[in-house]
Amino acid sequence: MQFTFRAYDNLICSLYENDYLIKDYHDYDESEKCAILRHDIDYELDRAVEFSVIERDRNAKSTYFVLLTSDFYNPASKSSLKVFDELRKNGHEIGLHFDEVRYSSGNAEWCEDYIIENIQKEAELLEKIIDEPVKTVSMHRPSKNTLDSNLEIPGLVNSYSKEFFKKFKYVSDSRMRWREDVQHIISSNEYERLHILTHPFWYKDSSLSIEKLLLEFINGANKKRFNIMNDNITDLESLIDKNNVE
Ligand SMILES: [Zn+2]
Numbered sequence: 001m002q003f004t005f006r007a008y009d010n011l012i013c014s015l016y017e018n019d020y021l022i023k024d025y026h027d028y029d030e031s032e033k034c035a036i037l038r039h040d041i042d043y044e045l046d047r048a049v050e051f052s053v054i055e056r057d058r059n060a061k062s063t064y065f066v067l068l069t070s071d072f073y074n075p076a077s078k079s080s081l082k083v084f085d086e087l088r089k090n091g092h093e094i095g096l097h098f099d100e101v102r103y104s105s106g107n108a109e110w111c112e113d114y115i116i117e118n119i120q121k122e123a124e125l126l127e128k129i130i131d132e133p134v135k136t137v138s139m140h141r142p143s144k145n146t147l148d149s150n151l152e153i154p155g156l157v158n159s160y161s162k163e164f165f166k167k168f169k170y171v172s173d174s175r176m177r178w179r180e181d182v183q184h185i186i187s188s189n190e191y192e193r194l195h196i197l198t199h200p201f202w203y204k205d206s207s208l209s210i211e212k213l214l215l216e217f218i219n220g221a222n223k224k225r226f227n228i229m230n231d232n233i234t235d236l237e238s239l240i241d242k243n244n245v246e
Pocket residue numbers: 040041042097139140141
């Protein structure tokens with residue numbers, strides 16, 4: 001499968017063609033043939049909107065998991081809130097993407113209660129930011145302990161729980177690579193329930209190599225910074241020449 005918006009649209013279509021209902025973490029029924037669409041937002045929010053429109057146009061809902069602790073985007077900023085509004089308007093849920101690395105210190109032993117406590121703390125914060133209940137969590141860079149522990153988090157659905165990993169066939173495009181052929185998994189009809197993780201970050205109008213895509217993101221940051229600074233410093237262009245921003 002290519003990493004293009006069209007290919008993602010085709011993926012949704014082939015789910016329908018193979019009689020999968022598109023459900024979320026709260027409304028799937030054990031008896032149904034269904035797929036849950038999940039998105040982790042690791043680096044930038046913008047491309048999530050394009051994904052959410054594709055899904056809306058196909059009557060498909062999904063869950064977008066956002067980080068509170070990212071160095072790449074600020075979920076409390078005005079532009080982020082605009083993105084969240086768009087995602088919700090298009091019928092989707094916003095969940096918490098939790099990076100436990102943020103809480104690990106040195107050789108301190110992994111502690112289930114400590115992880116759960118911090119997930120709840122972040123979920124509460126995100127709720128305040130988006131002004132809506134946060135009902136689901138996914139993990140960013142989970143440790144083996146977290147993966148193995150089947151964490152039960154009061155008030156939150158853990159998308160990494162055994163329920164969604166053992167009873168569903170899980171496939172993901174992590175590192176811009178499908179470890180298994182997702183199209184084949186859908187069309188083979190081998191599984192009653194699918195749990196599909198895609199990162200909108202990897203997708204474009206036309207397919208790029210991972211190297212090109214990452215360089216474009218990194219090198220494009222300067223222009224983005226210029227624009228943000230321009231919103232914060234009056235007459236920025238009297239101080240620096242925009243043409244010198246590479
Ligand atoms: Zn992640």
